Amino acid sequence: MNAPLARRRSPWRSPLRGPWLTSVLGAVLLVGIPVLFVTGLLSYAAYNPGLSAVNDKTPDKGLLGFYLFSWPTHPYWLYRLTQGVHVTLGIALVPVLLAKLWSVVPKLFTLPPVRSAGHALERLSLLLLVGGGLFEFTTGILNVQLDYVFPGSFYPLHFYGGWVFAGAVLAHVCLKLPTAVRALRSRDLRAELRTPTARTRPETGDTTGLVASDPAEPTISRRGALGMVGLGSLTLLLVTAGQSIGGPLRRTALLAPHGRSPGTGPGGFPVNKTAAGSHIRPQDVGTGWRLTVDGGAGTVQLTLDDLRQLPLHRAVLPIACVEGWSTGDQHWEGVRLRDLAALAGHEADPPGVFVESVQRTGSFRAVALSAGQVRDGRSLLALRVNGADLTHDHGYPARVIVPGAPGVMNTKWVGRLTFGATGFPEHA
Amino acid sequence: MKRLLHTLYGEPWWHLAALLASFALCGYALARLLSGDWWGVVQWAVGAAVVHDLVAVPLYGGADWLLHRAVRAGRPRSAAPVAVVNHIRVPAFVSLMLLLVYWPSITEDSGAQYRHATLLDPGVFRTRWLVVTGVLFALSGLHLTWRFRRDRSHPAD
Structure with a gap:
């Protein structure tokens, strides 16, 4: 069969392109993208946005917040797991996403453009699918590297962008699933993985227009191409995952932002918000520091020594950041939030608490914690970690630590606890 | 009715239903996504698609084509140059993936912010990426040498 001579040579000549290859890559994304979507939604829930305006960076979410629930404190490693998976998997899927786009790129230039x-x-x-997908991956990848060049605050961009992407993915799956299933059945994966370059032929019986009309000689097998993409994903996984696993594996995260610890000793574990960066002045946390505990009926002022006289409890908890990195379990020691609630008059069934830092500007200098979080005996106003006083960068003189809550919910340099409140007190 | 839809729309009814349902959800989220700096968001989303399709794809496709030309250098097609191409292609692909994902870290685009927030030195990533790239190419080269030796001692055909 000779193609008519007058026909222009298509620039898309790879003999690998075809519905089977596209569907294999699509199948990987069909598993991966829902995991990214669900873990992403969970991350929003983990901030307990329904509690207070300060917890909610997307207050105009409307129906998109239909699924929200009070974030649990059990298991204590829940957010560490879900957010570690979200970020690490997202990064590891980049080669698959780009390979999938490569496999269908001739369709972009089909003529006529609209049938x-x-x-x-x-x-x-x-x-919406391609723009939304690239937007989500790009904003996520930039945010975990603290490169805030995107147009606006990360939270609304990534949350609403995620819903746009999800909507487009749903339509794409509906329209393409039958074709993809047929394509996956058209070739035997195991046979394909045994086919070397020399025996690689273009796919046959194509109805999708993906197979090149004028294929070049193969220079790599399908096995080789899939292996190359897989190796890309595996390498990204290897240079990233350690920042979420911690321990000796942290150092294997060669390119990840938190593949190292800033120091050694009790306070040497990673940090993402420093005292200097948060404009904490020495006098803010010096001998003049007082903790104000307000229970609605009156306030109590406590010095650091007063706090040290209260019953101290221990909790072994990690710090897990929205950026996907986390620390291993740290040994915290401090006053239970529910004991502080009792001190402020809430002896039984303490309510939630509004926690304010002495930090005067910046996102998440105040957060609202739920009643469930306050009542958990492992939720502490920590004074010590790993057998030593907190370092300035880890929130000296006192910081909150709550099991299962995202890192920013564990307020550092705490100055005021208002039980039963969900916002800043009205100043007369 | 079905025939009318097909004439006007060109696709079956469920195609339209799926897309309309999808657009409803996307539109609801888009209205919120675009409520801030909408022009910036449009530039980023459409720009990402355009840059990918019209710049990145031709660029890496062209680079791959040049690699073939350079390795083959006019010699007739045989298995050896193809093997050489792939032993350059694979480590180059992996290295470029690392560069793409970790571009802000490797170029220290947010170096000051990074040092400020984490107390860590932002200057290590470029060296690390270069070392990983070097290791990838070295492993690939060793593998290629091993393949050539094996083929020379046990010619396949």
């Missing part, structure tokens, strides 16, 4: 009204709508949906 029918239906085709036009589908292409519009694909713009």
